[in-house]
Amino acid sequence: MKLLLTSGGVRNPSIRDALVEMLGRPISEASALCIPTAQWGHPSCGPASVRRFVGGGDPGDAMTSLGWKSVGVLELTALPTIEPERWVEWVREADVLLVDGGDATYLCHWLRESGMVDQLPSLTDTTWVGVSAGSMVMAPRIGSDFVNWPSAVDDRTLGLVEFAIFPHLNAFPTNTLADAERWAVEIDGPAYAIDEQTALKVVGDSVEVISEGEWHSFGL
Numbered sequence: 001m002k003l004l005l006t007s008g009g010v011r012n013p014s015i016r017d018a019l020v021e022m023l024g025r026p027i028s029e030a031s032a033l034c035i036p037t038a039q040w041g042h043p044s045c046g047p048a049s050v051r052r053f054v055g056g057g058d059p060g061d062a063m064t065s066l067g068w069k070s071v072g073v074l075e076l077t078a079l080p081t082i083e084p085e086r087w088v089e090w091v092r093e094a095d096v097l098l099v100d101g102g103d104a105t106y107l108c109h110w111l112r113e114s115g116m117v118d119q120l121p122s123l124t125d126t127t128w129v130g131v132s133a134g135s136m137v138m139a140p141r142i143g144s145d146f147v148n149w150p151s152a153v154d155d156r157t158l159g160l161v162e163f164a165i166f167p168h169l170n171a172f173p174t175n176t177l178a179d180a181e182r183w184a185v186e187i188d189g190p191a192y193a194i195d196e197q198t199a200l201k202v203v204g205d206s207v208e209v210i211s212e213g214e215w216h217s218f219g220l
Contacts, residue, residue, distance in 0.1 A: 001120055002127045002203050003160075005135035007167035008196030009063045012212045015199045016066075022127045022201070023095060030095040032068045037076040038099070038133040041106020041149040053100045063098045063131065071098075076107075079114035091119055094126065101132025101167075104142045105152035111137065117158065132167045135200070139164040143183045145174075161202055163190040169214060171196055177216065184218035191218040 002022045010016050016027075023030050036053050039045035054073055056065030064071050072090070074097075079087050091097075099107070111117045120128075128138075136142045140159040143166070147155050164187045166180045180193035192200060197213025209215055 001123045002201075003135075003138060004127060004129045004199055004201055005138060005161075005165060006129065006131055006199040007135070007165075007169070007194045008171070009131045010066060010129070012197050014210050014212050015197075018199065018201050018208075018210045019096075019127070019129065022203070025095075027067050029069055031070045031072075031093065032064070032096045032098050033072050033074040033090065033094040034064050034098040034100065035074050035076060035134070036100050036102075037110050038102030038104065038107035038137070040077070041103030041109075042101075042133070043148055045102050063100070063129065068096075076110040076114045076116055079116065084115060088119060091116070091123070091126075096127045096129055099128060099130045099134030099137075101134055103147070103149040103152075104133035104136040104157050105147055105155065106149040107133055107137045108157045109149075109151075111158065120160070136165045136167065138202075140189070141187065143186050145179075145183060145186075161207075163192060163200075163207070163220070165200070166191065166193040169193045169195040169198075169216075180216065181218075187218070190220050192216070192220075193218070 036050045039050050137157045138160045139157055141155045144155050166183050168175045184191050193216045195213040198211040198215045201208040201210050
């Protein structure tokens with residue numbers, strides 16, 4: 001699986017060009033599934049924000065309105081009630097998975113509970129485009145400051161990449177570089193702090209920073 005790990009989505013031409021390169025085709029020829037699940041685990045999210053992401057009605061949630069050939073919705077919390085042979089085929093037919101933000105520990109829980117995580121290694125031609133928690137979930141851990149789901153046992157996530165991600169650099173009063181530096185001390189491992197104009201492109205063992213904004217690395 002190819003990963004495009006963003007803080008705020010496909011916000012500039014550089015990130016968009018990286019996405020097209022990873023897809024190997026124009027966006028207009030690619031089919032997408034959007035996954036809003038992480039939003040349900042975050043106290044700042046709810047039906048209205050999920051609708052914006054799914055519908056692409058807000059410039060900040062324009063991932064689903066990039067001009068895809070088709071866009072569908074995959075809600076992970078529903079998958080345990082559906083026969084796997086049905087939804088696995090939906091996933092395999094998609095060229096890209098658009099995974100929204102929210103709470104990364106909640107998303108991690110449902111990726112495991114649904115069985116979706118077991119499908120990821122076989123999706124070698126699929127591109128995962130994460131936004132905020134949709135990117136952070138790939139890390140070994142996210143840091144205690146980013147855990148908002150009360151049922152989370154700790155801050156551990158999937159560990160499918162070797163680095164952690166501090167998103168929304170300078171987008172909020174609590175996401176300054178000083179905050180990121182304190183977070184990095186807790187993480188105590190390889191990490192990136194990225195703003196809304198930055199993405200991490202991961203293909204195999206290669207990690208490339210795609211940015212028209214500000215980013216910092218720690219322990220690399």
